[in-house]
Amino acid sequence: xxxMTQSPSSLxxxxxxxxxxxxxxxxxxxxxxxxxQQKPGKAPNLLIFATSTLQSGVPSRFSGSGSxxxxxxxxxxxxxxDFATYYCQQSFSTPHTFGQGTKVEIK
Amino acid sequence: xxxxxxxxxxxxxxxxxxxxxxxVSGFSISSGYYWGWIRQPPGKELEWIxxxxxxxxxxxxxxxxxxxxxxxxxxxxxxxxxxKSVTPADAAVYYCAKQGDGRALEYWGQGTLVSxxx
Numbered sequence: 099x100x101x102m103t104q105s106p107s108s109l110x111x112x113x114x115x116x117x118x119x120x121x122x123x124x125x126x127x128x129x130x131x132x133x134x135q136q137k138p139g140k141a142p143n144l145l146i147f148a149t150s151t152l153q154s155g156v157p158s159r160f161s162g163s164g165s166x167x168x169x170x171x172x173x174x175x176x177x178x179x180d181f182a183t184y185y186c187q188q189s190f191s192t193p194h195t196f197g198q199g200t201k202v203e204i205k
Numbered sequence: 206x207x208x209x210x211x212x213x214x215x216x217x218x219x220x221x222x223x224x225x226x227x228x229v230s231g232f233s234i235s236s237g238y239y240w241g242w243i244r245q246p247p248g249k250e251l252e253w254i255x256x257x258x259x260x261x262x263x264x265x266x267x268x269x270x271x272x273x274x275x276x277x278x279x280x281x282x283x284x285x286x287x288x289k290s291v292t293p294a295d296a297a298v299y300y301c302a303k304q305g306d307g308r309a310l311e312y313w314g315q316g317t318l319v320s321x322x323x
Contacts, residue, residue: 148309196252199251
């Protein structure tokens with residue numbers, strides 16, 4: 099299985115801050131990297147697929163980059179509704195493993 | 206609008222079989238794409254369980270493969286999960302989802318909590 103490691107596990111930030119979350123794969127996954135946002139008691143919501151393609155309806159303050167084994171999710175200006183847990187997922191090979199999550203909390 | 210809804214017992218006894226169904230509306234499973242199951246133990250991370258195509262082709266997580274069956278019923282626009290010989294470690298919120306571009310999970314059900322206890 100491909101292992102996905104996110105960092106940090108949690109972070110505290112203020113509204114308006116620029117936030118960066120990283121995800122590292124244990125082997126190359128080319129660009130098969132997806133990002134999800136999950137709020138308490140809710141299903142995950144797809145933000146970005148194929149490393150950098152924004153899912154329809156997702157605000158442009160979210161962006162993704164990377165290739166191979168190292169990937170980044172950036173929120174350019176954190177909004178109150180962005181406080182949540184974020185997961186990366188590789189869809190290069192089955193099982194399509196997830197990272198352990200990054201919880202973004204209010205500072 | 207694509208919607209998915211999980212259904213099934215919320216409590217399963219240890220050693221018994223967990224059975225869940227996902228009913229899809231707003232999109233025909235027969236049109237294609239992969240359909241999957243994901244689970245999340247309370248307070249923990251997401252675990253990919255497996256996916257199925259309309260033809261019945263399946264991909265399973267090796268960690269569950271010996272106990273797992275995912276099937277599809279295109280006539281009912283549903284797909285299902287059966288997990289045998291459950292233990293308390295199988296207690297989780299189970300989600301069904303539709304796979305889209307990049308094999309990402311673009312639509313999710315709301316999730317159903319399954320507890321394992323005698």
